[in-house]
Amino acid sequence: MAVSPAQAIVGGSESPQAYSFMGSFQPSFPAPPRRDKHGCGVVVLAPQWVLTASHCAGKNPTGAKVGVPRGWKVRVGSLDTTSGGEVAEVDHYYRLSNYQEEGSIWGKDLALMHLRTPVRAKPVRIASTTPQAKTPVRIMGWGMTCDNSDDPGCFPTKLREADTVVQPISKCPESADSGELCVGSRDGTVAASNMDSGGPALVRDGDQWAVAGVVTGPGGDKAPTLYTDATKHADWINDIITGAKVPPDDRIPNVEGSVALEGCMGSVVRTASSRPNDPALMLTNGHCVQGKLPAPGTALVDRPADREVPIADRQGYPQATARAKRLMYATMTGTDIALYRLDKTYAQLKAKGAKVFQLTSTPVRAGDPLTALTTGERLKCSAEAVVKHLREGGYQQNDSIRYATSDGCDPYHGTSGSALLAPDDTTIVGIHNTHNEAGGKCTDDNPCEVGADGAVTSVKGRGYGQQVHMIAACLTKGSKLDLSRKSCNLTRKK
Template sequence: MKKPLVGAFAAVLLIAGAGAAPAMAQDAEPTPGKAMAGAAQAGKAADSKGPVGPAKKKPRAVDFAGTVALSNCSGSVVRTAGAQPDDPALVMSNGHCLEGGMPGPGEVLVDQPSSRTFDLLDASGGELGTLKASKLAYGTMTDTDVSLYELTDTYAQIESEYGIKALELDAEHPTAGKAITVVSGYWKKTYSCDIDGFVPTLKEGDWTWKDSVRYTEACKTIGGTSGSPVVDDASGKVVAVNNTGNESGEECTVNNPCEVDENGKVTVRQGINYAQQTYQMVPCIVADSKIDLSAAGCGLPKPGAALVK
């Protein structure tokens, strides 16, 4: 995982960037993890050569609108397709970016008090204003690495005051080979690459994640990018949350995650970075932005669930 950055400098703590601990930027709040990959690139333009025919639709360039900067990490205002304008807005980041420190293996936090603040960004990365949490709705580093904060503002209030719409979470499993952009609100930087594939088990220190997204080499994310939304360039939807990378080639240590396949074979890919898929959380977000871990199809771990290593 990439660790939080200290002040304006990246002091890697655990996972993101290029190594095994979540990528975050450490600041006033003691939050572990490195800030992983920043946002990537705009869609590829249609080929202008060849016979005249129906023009290919050019994907909209991925920008910073709807992303946020935390004190030590990156994040984004997110919603499901069925979210209502008057629902409280949600901010997504990494579990290792929590202001109280990283959750231990098997630990799941639900409905915890929080008054954390987030700097909301416009399309060019300019700061529009400050959003405030009413609570930590969900946070864990078990099976995935995610945090969801419920805000004091609704989606409609944010759009009315700032002209910003939340990023939509894709309800479908992402596809290998798709062009993606990792958008870091902390660094106001994007990283562009493709989804290289999926890792059945990704291990880093004491933590284990399932079905992780592996980037192609071009996404060289760094500390402070932890929690950045991973956006599918074609659809504009969020398919994952950036969280770690192997920095120095070590095997399964903090800041050096290793891949474990279905047969238990361990593979180390130095310099390669990873994210955690988000489609499995979509069914968990129900009316009024509440997190219902018993909802049909919800794939997030529950408190007290047995830890599978």
């Protein structure tokens, strides 16, 4: 089960007074979809340390467990996400686990964030033992109070809280690990909600509060919420805070120039004839266009578009941002490509320090080394073969690039449109577009190879990219497309 944000404090009320240790995590990238920029809850454990959920700190571009963020801050000790309390910058994060480890972070959804400057707020302690069923707890946060993300009224800026109890773990049907707490009313009418993630379940420790757990995710439909049991990881927390055992930073791959699109990837490209004042072009897959896809045997030509194009720096944070204002061309026949015209010129992007790739005019051949610039990582690949015909869900691409499985080159869902780079690291020679998910023959997500004799080959796990060398012959001055040129062999609009 994949972790999704829990639902925010529902069935509660506005807190009558502030808690010095309670805070709001407000990252600038990726920015939460609300005006106050609140993304998750945090609690202060020491003057320069706050505790939250691992999946909240997982919002870094490469999904690293340990590293240095950019543009992250917390506001602590205030009832309001927009004013009051103390604001501090986060300069390091330490995640206990991530999605790639054992396929789950259940029971280990914790992260520590180090603050650049100390806060004066009085910290809260970790509870000494796991609270048993029926133990009274207080939950709090600034999460959504309704499901309409387009309604600003669903995003409270005032802290909300509710008093409830720990439930038997069996009352959270989505539970997957004994390291979780099931917290809230049994019917889910009092529970944490979306954007309450990382917020605390508090128990009484004498005359003070102590943190027993932090919000991980929903415990099921109309059920309590799952909290990671922080008491089980007290040693990990204390070792980092005291400096006794601090994990080293992850190695961050160089993903400069990658463009993260909703569910796909892209890259900004130029040809040998491109000029500094020409509108810049972005390349991705034809199946990554917004709206209706091009039908088999056809192409979409010169359509309006409006999508954000964040061009990453080496660590994956936006170096420059443009908007795609025109879909110049898209097809899934012959190849699987889409080309957008941006609202920025190559000179403007260069002035911002954004990386622009050279578009090849030479086809990929069997044996060519490749680097796939995917979501937050670089995959070393090579072209095992050039497949004459590749068929998938009614579409056919020609001269497709099959990756050598021995390389460990396995792009996954969400990496469609990723650039395939030549060894010079500046030339795009292809783009990733598909892999055979289940071993099926020629169906959606199960591409098959078709030989000259009509024989069909379908191998589960095989990945494929598409040639892009034919694009340059169809581009003219000013980043314009001319499909009528004799040298242009792209599929025409029908």
